[in-house]
Amino acid sequence: MAILDPTEHARIAEAIRSAESGTSGEIFAVAAETSDSYRFIPLLWAALAALFAGIAVAFLYPLAEAWLTAPAPGNEWLAQSHDLWGDALDARVVAAGEIVLLILLGLLASLPSLRPLLVPEFVRRQRAERHAMQQFMAHNLHGTAGRTGILIFVSLAERYAAIIADQGIDAHVDQSVWDEIVAELIEDSRKGALADGLVKAITACGKILEEQIPAGRENPNELPDKLVEV
Structure with missing residues (x-):
């Protein structure tokens, strides 16, 4: 069963395209029902x-x-x-x-x-953190030309969200900035407004990328502009 409907997927894809228009960085989004089977x-x-x-x-x-x-x-x-x-x-x-x-x-x-x-909370958080890093590597966010990929990750069962930024952008941004975006995304997700929360998080990340790594004369799109459900 899909987490979001096609209209919401289209909104998120458009938000990524818009956010990346002024930067050479890359944004990728992943939403998971759960990060482990916990059997x-x-x-x-x-x-x-x-x-x-x-x-x-x-x-x-x-x-x-x-x-x-x-x-x-x-x-x-x-x-x-x-x-x-x-x-x-x-x-x-x-x-x-x-x-x-x-x-x-x-x-x-x-x-x-x-x-x-x-499942104890610390176990759920540990599994969600591990899943987020696996998605970061699986979708090659560490392989962009300037190491400026950003993953926005949500795992619904754990009520967990994370932003993983590659070293090319993370070195220029204080952790508290990411934490603030994540906190708002989690709150929106709890209210049942996951699509809205993702769009806001993508827009916020796009502004950070545009400030720190503005688009050059050539601005190739290295990663697909879409939300992946796992």
């Missing part, structure tokens, strides 16, 4: 939950058994029931219950909408 971490949580459930049963069952068999008024029917099933809740039954619980929790934790929420 193993939710299963780990499910395994831990099943383990602790088994421990809880192991501790609580003897107490329940003692209460059921105690000759207290009002619980005669419970004692009779206990006599019927006796020691049925033995280690094998507990183990089977843990397996069933593990499977059910594993299936629940594997739901795409729920899975990222079970």
Whole structure:
């Protein structure tokens, strides 16, 4: 399923062309649904939950058994029931219950909408940062003539955005400038206005490039002017 529709893609492509018209730098945009499958971490949580459930049963069952068999008024029917099933809740039954619980929790934790929420924030950020750098390299932003490529990256599941600027432009811009653009992009993304946020970020990056690296007599377009969805 596409993140943005064709009209929004066209708006972003036009914003890139406009931003690059006054600079020899290059801007490229990537949007990702998620930066990782996170298949193993939710299963780990499910395994831990099943383990602790088994421990809880192991501790609580003897107490329940003692209460059921105690000759207290009002619980005669419970004692009779206990006599019927006796020691049925033995280690094998507990183990089977843990397996069933593990499977059910594993299936629940594997739901795409729920899975990222079970992953610690630092792990999600780490995976998103790694994905952004992979996209920077994969689309050859490090290979422009003046090392002036800029990647604008968004990963929706992690609520993460980043601007990665190659050394030809990054050396001239304070990190706080990029951080301000990124913060506004994240805010727009959270509001459901990803296309608007990307257009604003592209425009802001274009102004920075135009100030620092204005277009020369020849201004080849080294990278495609488009948003790539991954």
